[in-house]
Amino acid sequence: MTKPNKDKGRWILRSGWKGLCPRCGKGAMFTSWLKMSETCTVCKLDYSFASPDDGPAFFSLCFVAFPLMFLVVWIHVTFETSVTVMLLIAAPLMAFGCVLPLRPIKGWLVASQYVNRSVEAGTEKLWAQMKEREKATEHETEKK
Numbered sequence: 001m002t003k004p005n006k007d008k009g010r011w012i013l014r015s016g017w018k019g020l021c022p023r024c025g026k027g028a029m030f031t032s033w034l035k036m037s038e039t040c041t042v043c044k045l046d047y048s049f050a051s052p053d054d055g056p057a058f059f060s061l062c063f064v065a066f067p068l069m070f071l072v073v074w075i076h077v078t079f080e081t082s083v084t085v086m087l088l089i090a091a092p093l094m095a096f097g098c099v100l101p102l103r104p105i106k107g108w109l110v111a112s113q114y115v116n117r118s119v120e121a122g123t124e125k126l127w128a129q130m131k132e133r134e135k136a137t138e139h140e141t142e143k144k
């Protein structure tokens with residue numbers, strides 16, 4: 001993979017899609033399906049900056065669930081299927097259609113956050129203070 005500065009968009013899409021570290025492009029971003037690693041196994045990038053929150057669910061809902069819902073309604077109206085058949089088609093379609101894109105979307109959001117160095121506007125100082133406090137408590141627990 002190339003350096004992030006050369007082609008930001010492509011880098012974000014690629015590392016997010018493959019679930020790879022947005023800095024080195026080699027280490028894994030996830031330890032399981034949606035659980036983030038604490039640090040990159042290759043370059044030790046600290047993932048504590050990553051806070052995609054409800055982003056993956058929101059984007060999955062907007063760009064997958066709504067179009068799928070229209071498809072399901074269209075199938076029902078066009079082919080006049082029974083409710084039982086519709087449930088058999090719609091339930092797995094909606095479930096898998098909404099869950100499967102969560103990981104790449106989360107990867108894209110985290111990679112985008114790293115590449116663009118984004119934090120919530122106006123909260124940079126608060127984040128820095130919070131990080132300092134966290135480090136201080138970590139050192140205290142290490143001493144004990």
Ligand SMILES: [Zn+2]
Pocket residue numbers: 021022023024025026027040041042043044045
């Ligand atoms: Zn890395």
